[in-house]
Amino acid sequence: MKTYDVMVIGSGFAGMAAALFAARRGLSVAQTGATGGIDFSTGFIDLLAVHPITEQKVWEDPFAALAALRRDLPAHPYCRVSDAEICRALEEFTLFLGEHGLCYRGRAGKNTLTLTSAGTMKPTYLMPCTAWNGVEAWEAKAPALIVDFHGLKGLSARQIAEVRKDSWPELKVARIKFPGMSGELYPEHMAWSMADPARRAELAISVAPLAGDVDYVGFPAILGMTDTAAVLRHLEELLGKRVFEIPTLPPSIAGPRLRAAFDRGLPTLGVRTYTQKLITRAVCSDEGFHFTAGSGSTSVELFARSAILASGRFFGKGLKADRHRIQEAVFDLPVTQPEDRSLWHRPEFFDPRGHEVNQAGVETDEALRPLNAQGRVFHPRLHAAGAILAHQDWMRMKCGAGLAIATAYKAVASL
Ligand SMILES: Cc1cc2nc3c(=O)[nH]c(=O)nc-3n(C[C@H](O)[C@H](O)[C@H](O)COP(=O)(O)OP(=O)(O)OC[C@H]3O[C@@H](n4cnc5c(N)ncnc54)[C@H](O)[C@@H]3O)c2cc1C
CATH class of the missing domain: 3.40.50 (Rossmann fold)
Known part of the structure; x- marks a missing residue:
């Protein structure tokens, strides 16, 4: 069975960033995943533009917004990453994209208005x-x-x-x-x-x-x-x-461009990608994780000493929901969610407070390691990054890709 230092579960912004950061630090990396948010994104990397969402307050300075957010929302995953880590993560991520034909631009410390x-x-x-x-x-x-x-x-x-x-x-x-x-x-x-x-x-x-x-x-x-x-x-x-x-309406060309840049660049760093394969079984031990990727005759058995869960929310299939509750799809981690399904959505779709279901996700410790039902670390070498993290509504706060890249950076640094 193939053995890796780290298995990255997901190939959205968080999974791509985690695979990049881990490979650049000399770790052997396997990556699984299928279509996710990145394939439909507009290609913009939002860091943080709106806080608090109830007031729809728009910030020009995302770092001032982050300082306010960290004061107001201590459970938000941005409280687990420092400004310096965010800057390093975005720099390394966009440098890599630039090396593979996708140049990115912005103003240091300032959000910029762009036409949709x-x-x-x-x-x-x-x-x-x-x-x-x-x-x-x-x-x-x-x-x-x-x-x-x-x-x-x-x-x-x-x-x-x-x-x-x-x-x-x-x-x-x-x-x-x-x-x-x-x-x-x-x-x-x-x-x-x-x-x-x-x-x-x-x-x-x-x-x-x-x-x-x-x-x-x-x-x-x-x-x-x-x-x-x-x-x-x-x-x-x-x-x-x-x-x-x-950018055109989703799906725009931005997603395929990003995916193509990673498809060109990650293998040159030694990342082994299992494209369009989801993890269908995960068994944890003290030594690490035994994974089955895919199903049926084309499935693959893999072993990794550590893992990064970057499987997204409902759109990415990291979370799944039945009529009663929301579950995490790979490890069955506890998911923070409203007590009752009737509380998932507010009656008004455009309610400025957003919908509770869009804050659902996994809880972690400071090092972004998911917690079990007793509030203790689920496994010392499992980390989580991106949209699957609880207590953030990336769509309303305009922080999707930025949060995914920054938490991937922190997760890799904590490995
Ligand atoms: C239409 C649209 C427009 C967007 N526009 C912007 C924008 O302008 N700016 C911005 O900053 N962000 C934008 N985003 C958000 C951004 O693209 C990401 O969705 C978000 O940042 C979360 O990334 P993620 O990697 O955590 O999750 P996702 O992108 O959802 O990726 C999850 C990945 O995990 C994989 N996965 C799930 N389950 C498994 C499993 N069992 N085994 C293996 N892999 C699994 C999925 O296949 C997928 O590859 C947009 C998203 C959408 C949908």
């Missing part, structure tokens, strides 16, 4: 570099053109212009045919086709007469799959304008 496909401005901490010119265009309220495509459903330039008309009057829109494709269009196909410089030239020929005197041209995020920076630069040369991308 709905035309709203979303505060985030780090974003793909391909979105950055859009930030500059918005901040300067510069003359800009947003282009969308017949047959692409995930972004409407007209809607963006409508929402922004009072705050960004010099925003123009155009809908054009995407070169070489017709009918319903999918961002992934479009992005792959942009690898061909001839296709970019055709696109530029359609856009140039519409761009006139604008300074910036925004496109739905379809500018290449593995070489976005080069595609963007080439379009800038062809158009003589600054170009930017706006």
Whole structure:
């Protein structure tokens, strides 16, 4: 049976980050997991933008927000990681992405407002570099053109212009045919086709007469799959304008780009990935963990001296729920949850307090080791990271990827 220093259970933001950090520290790493939040994400790395959620208070300085959060919510998993650890985690994570073709950008210690496909401005901490010119265009309220495509459903330039008309009057829109494709269009196909410089030239020929005197041209995020920076630069040369991308509605191209970067980079660090395989059995002993990954004839038996549980919540399948209670799927760890199912959701969907079910998860000690029903460490070498941690509503607080990466860093450091 194959033996590893650490088994990373999950391949979302938390699992990818944990595998990266562990491999970089010289540990032998196996990783299992299937589709999760990362595949549907917009590619933004939110650190913390909203606290308290009841007041919907939006912070420009995420570290000031973290200080307030740590005062107000002592059970929140951000209380287990220091600012210095968060900074190191984000730096190492984005450096790795940059080495594998995905450049990230932000402002040290400040959230930045970025344009969404709905035309709203979303505060985030780090974003793909391909979105950055859009930030500059918005901040300067510069003359800009947003282009969308017949047959692409995930972004409407007209809607963006409508929402922004009072705050960004010099925003123009155009809908054009995407070169070489017709009918319903999918961002992934479009992005792959942009690898061909001839296709970019055709696109530029359609856009140039519409761009006139604008300074910036925004496109739905379809500018290449593995070489976005080069595609963007080439379009800038062809158009003589600054170009930017706006993520389309989920599933956008950001998820496949991130996954592709990890698929390229993690094996070079020696990580053994068992793709599209879930852990179906876990047996704990003093020596470590015996896992079965997958089921039936293709299942694999693995042994690991330590493990990081980064299996997400309901969307990732780390938590499962029946009519009465919520369970943790791999180790059957106790899950902090409302006493009764009737308390999972509040009557109003948009209740500013959010829903109790979105705070469900596993309890841990300071080192992010899950606790058993008696409140003691479940296993000395099992750690947890990401959305599966209790007492946080990442969606409302705008801290999804940041929390996942920071807690993965802490979990690896604690191994
Ligand atoms: C539509 C959408 C948009 C988002 N946009 C943003 C954004 O703009 N900014 C931001 O910061 N965050 C965003 N997020 C959040 C982010 O993508 C992550 O969901 C979040 O950070 C949690 O990451 P995670 O790795 O803990 O869990 P997940 O991403 O849910 O990953 C869980 C992983 O665990 C695996 N798993 C589950 N059970 C098992 C098992 N038994 N064995 C092995 N593997 C298992 C799953 O297959 C999956 O790979 C978005 C999420 C969604 C869904």
